[in-house]
Amino acid sequence: MASPSHRRSPSKRRTGLVPAVAVAAVVLVISLIMALRPDGDPTAGHAATAPVAGSQSTTPQTARSASPKPKPKPKPKAKPKPKPSKASPTAPSAKTTPPSPSARTAPQPVSASAPLAGRIRPEGTYEGVATFYDAGDGNGACLYGPTDDLMTAAMNHTDYETSKACGAYVRVRAANGASVTVRITNECPLPCAPGQLDLSAQAFAKLAIPSAGRIPVTWSLLSPSTSGTISIRYKTGSSPHWCGIQAVGHRNPVARLEVRDGGGWRRxxxxxxxxxxxxxxxxxxxxxxxxxxxxxxxxxxxxxxRPDVLQPTRLQFAAH
Incomplete structure (x- = not known):
């Protein structure tokens, strides 16, 4: 029978072999795991590892400086729209559209601030053309009635200016040097242009032969000498409840007419x-x-x- 010492020696050798076998098994398992990875790259697991806080980025410094990430540009702030000033309204002004002929047939109120001379001013010289028409008995849009003096003219619609031109005396001059003085008794409707005068045939004959038909002229306002005085006429149908009044035979154009109303004057x-x-x-x-x-x-x-009756006065405007 072998001694106890000889029975313990084989046991020690078996104990020493166990760790070696375990290590070999672990190495084999690891090798199999690495071999079975889809990409087969043994370093793939390290590429996705997040950097440790405080460590430098693996991106080369030269790459960052070559293509720096652009800073976002601030978006421009929308400028607030200016509010229209009460002193400077944005609504268009100046440009006024003349009323249509039908709209101008209604009575037009006279503005207290309107200049007395209107469009035709005593110091002005106006250019235009002269044409002529059959003036008949001399009556026209101004409703002065028939007249024996046919040195008359119709003023173009624009310069007629709601009858402000009625009764005005103007001297008309042709390019040939001839001239004639006429009184405005009528209106020449559109398309008569500003500056145009439509003379009676008798007045046109003082400037050119009728066959000329249309000639360039200049004209200016007069304040002629006269021995006549102003007359007043109430319109047909006038009464204490409604009336129309006009002045006839005035030397200078009439700018306004007022009536006594209570203690003051009413235009x-x-x-x-x-x-x-x-x-x-x-x-x-x-x-x-x-x-x-x-x-x-x-x-x-x-x-x-007294409707439709001329009532004379002893008054006349001064000459200018």
Whole structure:
């Protein structure tokens, strides 16, 4: 029988072999795992490893400096729209559209701030053309009635200016040096252009032969000498409840007409047909004040309302 010492020696050798076998098995397993990875790259597991805090980036410094990440540009702030100023409204002004002929047939109120001379001014010289028409008995849009003096003319629609030109005396000059003085008694409707005068045939014959038909002219406002005085006429249909009043035979164009109303003067609206209307009857039959384009005011004592009858006065505007 072997001694105990000989039985323990084989046991020690078996104990020493166990760790070696375990290590070999582990190495084999690891090798199999690495061989079975889809990409077969033994370093693939390290590429996805997040860098440790505080470590430098693996991106080369030269690459970062060559193509720096652009900083986002700040978006421009929208400028607030300016609010329209009360002193400078954005609404268009200046450009006014002239009313249509149908709209201008209604009485037009006279503005207290309107210049007395209107479009035709005493110091102006106007260029245009002269044509002619059959003036008949001399009556026209100004409703002065028939006249024996046919040195008359119709003013173009624009310069007629709601009958402000009615009764004006103008001197017309042709390019050949001939001239004639006419009184405005009518309106030449559109398409008569600004500056155009449509003369009576008799007045045109003073400037050129009728076959010329249309000639260039210049013309200017006159304040002629006259021995006549102004007359007042109430329109047909006038009464203490409604009346139309006009002045006839004035040397200078009439700028406004007023009637005595209570303790003051009330300005009347002027019509296209050269009458000033009191539609509510205020001042009808009372005192009348007429003012010319030079600012001279003449007061006519109260007159009876006699429709369509010329009532003479002893008054006349001064010459200028």
């Amino acid at each position: 009347l609206a002027r019509t296209e047909y050269n009458y000033f209307l009191s539609e509510q009857g205020s001042g009808c039959g009372g005192a009348i004040r007429i003012t010319d384009i030079y600012g001279e005011a003449l007061t006519v004592d109260a007159l009876a309302i």
